[in-house]
Amino acid sequence: MGTVAVLGGTVAGVAAAARLAHVGHDVTLVEPDPGWPDALAAQLGATAGSVVVDFPAPWRDLFTKSGRPAKGALGLHGLELVPHPDSPGDRGEQWYRDVDALGEDAAAAWRDLVDAADRTWQALRPLGLEAELTDAAVARAGLDPRRSLAHVARDLRHPVLADRVRAVATDRGLDPADAPAWLTSRLSIDRTFGRWQLVDAAGAPAPASALVDVLRGRIAARGVPTTATTPAAAVTIDTRDPGLTWHRPRRWRPRDTFVDQLLARPRLADPSAPGRFVAHASSPGGAEPWAQVLSGALASYAAHAHLTGEDIRPTNTHQGHGRAR
Template structure:
């Protein structure tokens, strides 16, 4: 049995702690915040409950597998499959209620957008399924390794299916002749914090997975996943310590041998697993001599986009029209130019962004009937006072929030008469809460054909130190983070 210290109690840290404890290791889980969950955040005020991170779960079997592997299902964690995955409003005013089941999608597309649109999307998803079949086992479910990538590269048919030299936007243009379908596809690049014009065609698997496995909501909010995993961890003997910020990962003879806390306390360990952002680990928690090549790769990668969110406490709105709504921008390319910047202009808040609205019809998240706890999110440039946007600039957040409320109304969702109060969550707030540089939601983006190879591996160059979570392999989002935990626990168990 090894002594394991896990740094960070986001979903990745919680999941890997649970798996390692079930393997028989002695695990201490450290979290700098007062609550566990990381980016799976929850805000409670006046009886309103907001998920401030993910608002839906896909591939729920991965969560079921984690619980089954470590003691059995949690009867208090109740999942609900959404009949309508999302309601979309396109720039021309067209509406689309996207069904939550794959078999129902073609007919819905034909009815909303015109005959033949369902077949276009189906043809695209057939290609996406090919990519999924090729990449799932050797890449998403396995530790990343040079040997594995070489083996994959030798299968010419598989390489042709994945088309690593083609962008997601370009792949979509081959199948989707309706510009609204191409806009719909572009949205899925943002699931990895990326620009569809630069993200690889492999991200076609994102809409395939969402529609093949369904969109799921956790009754009471997705924050209950973190609560459930904490309870499971503690039942297995994990010592969970919130309010403990790690200052450094200590080493001896080139091997990780523990951590030092901000108060100077040192905790010895045989293994350290970091669920912190990979950039923070390599740049701040390790000495300069450790992980130099990994730091260099991170410097070549494009940070993922961030987000600006409104938490809206509403009265008198009644049941929401759909759990998830997306109100598309008139010019999606201008949005991505604003978020990532161009040669002519640096990153800047987008004047007319796409609006993502999550509003659960769940009495557990509101204080009374007719009230609404709405989470409104827009893509935003990361917090970068030196070379981009300073989200702490006085007045900026309030002015931008007012602009977004006006834009909601302009696109047919005027909640201003029902507004009880509004809170904002900026990229700077996200950086402070999660210690993620710039508030980049997914660490590095998938921009560029080589982006997947720049994402840090779970096994670091420092013996005894491992990474887990959205900024490491295989990537961000709840399903991939759960896979990351499974991969990392396997690596630790085999070490």
């Protein structure tokens, strides 16, 4: 096996470190800030004091691939992942709820929008989530280069539905006019997988710090030390976020579309720097914690292949259909 330095105590960093250590590499997590666990908790986010998990499959896969299934890893800390009371529900639940609250026309408009978002989600999966982003994959995805979430909200012509679309942006700290329309894919994720939350043994919502403790426990169990200085290593994975954000395309700059911005994001590997890989909140996969877990997984697969020539990517991806249980 080989030596790996993971730069940054981030969601992507911990995910990559745990996976690589589990398959036998000598991994060091490099984080000079002693307050990094608090920063990690902030990345995980919290709503009403609890961690909301809107796509649990990548987390479950991370725990399994680092040596202990999620139920056991969480159970060691007296925690459990359960459905969130505000989960949007499956297709049928959402339909009847919307019919009762908004009327059949609005319910149909929302159903059609989320059905379209399902197709968008399928197009996005190869773009930095299940595989390294490439120009060819982006071209095949057919992403609208200039349409924003603000455009989607405006076209719905219903204030409640428009607010739901705008919330996809605002919940992520974005202006809807600055967010690409393909982020409607997150509506598909919500409907397909539901929302989940972390609770303690008494069933009370658990804070983000509790999940940080679980993640730190995983890398500790795998023998990953944390240091403030970067050691010599055969492979480096940089998970420190440069803080890239989306911005609305400028009309007078034809090469400033949302697609251009996506293609300009840091790629997983740099051919000019063999053995150096990138995975962070500004990676093409996205900034959500689950997306960072997937970016970290891609970096771990690439690092392992670089060191050993072996492909350990799963043959059956975990971004499949159906609600996670």
